[in-house]
Amino acid sequence: xxxxxxxxxxxxxxxxxxxxxxxxxxxxxxxxxxxxxxxxxxxxxxxxxxxxxxxxxxxxxxxxxxxxxxxxxxxxxxxxxxxxxxxxxxxxxxxxxxxxxxxxxxxxxxxxxxxxxxxxxxxxxxxxxxxxxxxxxxxxxxxxxxxxxxxxxxxxxxxxxxxxxxxxxxxxxxxxxxxxxxxxxxxxxxxxxxxxxxxxxxxxxxxxxxxxxxxxxxxxxxxxxxxxxxxxxxxxxxxxxxxxxxxxxxxxxxxxxxxxxxxxxxxxxxxxxxxxxxx
Numbered sequence: 287x288x289x290x291x292x293x294x295x296x297x298x299x300x301x302x303x304x305x306x307x308x309x310x311x312x313x314x315x316x317x318x319x320x321x322x323x324x325x326x327x328x329x330x331x332x333x334x335x336x337x338x339x340x341x342x343x344x345x346x347x348x349x350x351x352x353x354x355x356x357x358x359x360x361x362x363x364x365x366x367x368x369x370x371x372x373x374x375x376x377x378x379x380x381x382x383x384x385x386x387x388x389x390x391x392x393x394x395x396x397x398x399x400x401x402x403x404x405x406x407x408x409x410x411x412x413x414x415x416x417x418x419x420x421x422x423x424x425x426x427x428x429x430x431x432x433x434x435x436x437x438x439x440x441x442x443x444x445x446x447x448x449x450x451x452x453x454x455x456x457x458x459x460x461x462x463x464x465x466x467x468x469x470x471x472x473x474x475x476x477x478x479x480x481x482x483x484x485x486x487x488x489x490x491x492x493x494x495x496x497x498x499x500x501x502x503x504x505x506x507x508x509x510x511x512x513x514x515x516x517x518x519x520x521x522x523x524x525x526x527x528x529x530x531x532x533x534x535x536x537x538x539x540x541x542x543x544x545x546x547x548x549x550x551x552x553x554x555x556x557x558x559x560x561x562x563x564x565x
Contacts, residue, residue, distance in 0.1 A: 398449060400437050402429035405449045412456035413464035418474065418519060427564035428469045431521055431530055440479075443471060443522065447480035469521040486525050486534040488517035491554075495536070498543035499551035516556045528561075535562035 398404040406425035410417060419425040435444020440451075448467045455463035466472040471480030473488070492513040496504070506512045523532025528539075539553035539562060552559030 398453065400434060400446055400449065402426050402445065405429055405445060405452060408449070408456060409452045409464075409467055412452050413460055413467060416460060416464035416468075418468040418470075424564075428521060428531065431523065431532065431564065443480060443482040443485065447471070451480065468519075470519055471522065473522070474518045481522055485522035486527075486532070486537050487522070488514050488533065491517055491533050491537040491540060495540040495543075495551075495554055498540055499547055499554060503543070503547045503551035505551075505555045529565075531558060531562060531564045 398408055403426070406419075406422050406429060409425065410419065410422060419428070429445060429448075432445045432448070433443060435442065435446030437446050437449070439446035441447055448471070451463040451466035455467060462477070465475035465477055466479040468474060470478075472478045473481060492510060495506075495513060496508065496510070499505075506516075517533060517536075520533050520536070521531060523530055523534035525534050525537070527534035529535055536554045536558070539550040539559075543550035543554060553561040557563075
């Protein structure tokens with residue numbers, strides 16, 4: 287191949303040699319710089335990788351530890367809850383409370399059951415000198431009319447109240463407590479205790495009786511004291527009573543006697559006329 291234009295194709299050997307020399311120096315320098323750069327990048331990558339690994343490991347470890355701790359705490363908490371349910375202290379408190387209630391009930395009623403049979407046995411023994419009953423049968427007949435109430439009752443119309451006072455009478459002051467334990471609840475001794483507020487009373491009964499039961503129909507012959515004395519021993523009952531040995535029943539029939547005294551005055555009398563009697 288022949289160069290037609292010498293300046294474009296011709297190269298001075300000396301010039302080329304001089305140009306190659308700096309290139310020999312530059313190539314190793316460039317290579318060194320490149321290697322250094324790659325090394326730095328590798329160090330950073332390794333550092334980042336190590337950091338990431340350390341962070342991940344630490345996080346995982348912390349999470350695992352926390353989970354284990356939480357699980358242990360939860361188990362302990364659950365055990366605590368279960369333990370709380372069967373906690374010896376709670377059991378002791380519960381037993382103590384139950385024991386106290388039982389002790390109080392036993393002390394108050396002498397351990398007697400809230401039944402008419404138990405009441406009559408206790409009353410007839412404790413109140414032998416103040417008895418309002420002819421025998422146990424008449425006691426049971428009266429008792430069956432009363433609301434049961436509760437063992438801790440000490441006032442109000444109930445078997446529980448009368449049993450309480452019979453129990454107290456068995457150990458102290460029978461003259462005071464036996465009337466409370468009787469059918470009238472204390473009215474017979476002018477000390478009403480086992481009587482409800484607003485219950486039928488003797489004053490109302492006698493007033494209505496004398497208004498409507500006159501002449502031959504008046505078994506008291508107009509004697510207000512005789513009426514009051516008879517009435518004081520009766521069980522008050524309720525105002526709506528139309529049967530039963532109660533003041534309430536006799537007051538009802540004394541009122542009904544306004545329309546038919548021959549029929550209702552006997553029911554309103556002390557005998558009860560076969561209507562105002564125990565069942």
